[in-house]
Amino acid sequence: MSVSNNGYRHDAGYDRVGTLVRLVPVTLVEVSRGGCRLECAGRIEPGTSGQLAIELQGLMRIDDVRVARCQQLVGASAVYHVGAELLRTRRLGRRSVRMAVRKIISVHATGVGHAHGNNSELPPPEIQGNEASEQSVSRAPPAGPERGS
Amino acid sequence: MLGRRKHSRFLLSERVEGSLRLRDEVVIEKWGEQEVVVLSPEPIRPEERLTLEIPGNLHLRVNVRVSESRPAVTDDGSIRHRLRLVIEGDAAETVSI
Numbered sequence: 001m002s003v004s005n006n007g008y009r010h011d012a013g014y015d016r017v018g019t020l021v022r023l024v025p026v027t028l029v030e031v032s033r034g035g036c037r038l039e040c041a042g043r044i045e046p047g048t049s050g051q052l053a054i055e056l057q058g059l060m061r062i063d064d065v066r067v068a069r070c071q072q073l074v075g076a077s078a079v080y081h082v083g084a085e086l087l088r089t090r091r092l093g094r095r096s097v098r099m100a101v102r103k104i105i106s107v108h109a110t111g112v113g114h115a116h117g118n119n120s121e122l123p124p125p126e127i128q129g130n131e132a133s134e135q136s137v138s139r140a141p142p143a144g145p146e147r148g149s
Numbered sequence: 150m151l152g153r154r155k156h157s158r159f160l161l162s163e164r165v166e167g168s169l170r171l172r173d174e175v176v177i178e179k180w181g182e183q184e185v186v187v188l189s190p191e192p193i194r195p196e197e198r199l200t201l202e203i204p205g206n207l208h209l210r211v212n213v214r215v216s217e218s219r220p221a222v223t224d225d226g227s228i229r230h231r232l233r234l235v236i237e238g239d240a241a242e243t244v245s246i
Contacts, residue, residue: 054167
């Protein structure tokens with residue numbers, strides 16, 4: 001591949017494959033140990049993988065995710081609910097989303113709140129209630145054995 | 150398995166803003182001074198701003214804006230989206246990897 005003065009022009013024989021990177025603003029609305037639910041303004045194809053970056057308590061948390069489902073919110077013009085699986089491709093550190101999620105869940109489970117643990121390790125944002133979305137009947141997991149034959 | 154719920158979920162009372170960085174592999178059809186035409190597996194809305202990364206010894210990163218997005222059928226019959234990307238800025242960023 002050769003590049004001209006402006007850095008763009010490619011002669012014959014250049015590598016014809018590239019990667020398009022786009023940054024989609026999202027809102028984190030729900031978490032679990034295995035994933036999270038996000039809201040965004042556009043559709044994201046299920047199966048798409050990406051990098052989730054959120055700022056919690058002044059610390060940027062990053063983890064790789066894979067989109068499991070994407071549904072447009074009924075009655076909303078351009079709001080999509082995205083179910084994303086948190087992938088274990090990075091080390092579980094204090095800057096990982098998974099660590100932040102674990103803290104959210106553990107604090108909620110113990111009910112200790114902000115006094116729990118090391119203060120330098122973020123206290124999580126307040127949470128509303130356990131399994132609040134379990135009432136969402138339409139997306140409940142199927143009952144019965146894992147796999148019928 | 151995708152779509153199976155294994156863990157309890159917790160609704161955040163305070164929403165947290167963030168960003169999702171998505172990557173799509175594209176085939177470059179045409180590369181000009183001002184614009185690039187690529188075949189993408191996904192459609193992208195016009196006016197959306199993206200970064201096009203070119204792998205290789207000289208790893209290039211170019212800021213682009215989508216000016217047109219049309220469905221296209223490739224030679225093997227698969228459906229792709231032909232994106233016309235306007236190059237923004239004066240020079241591409243070269244990243245050593």
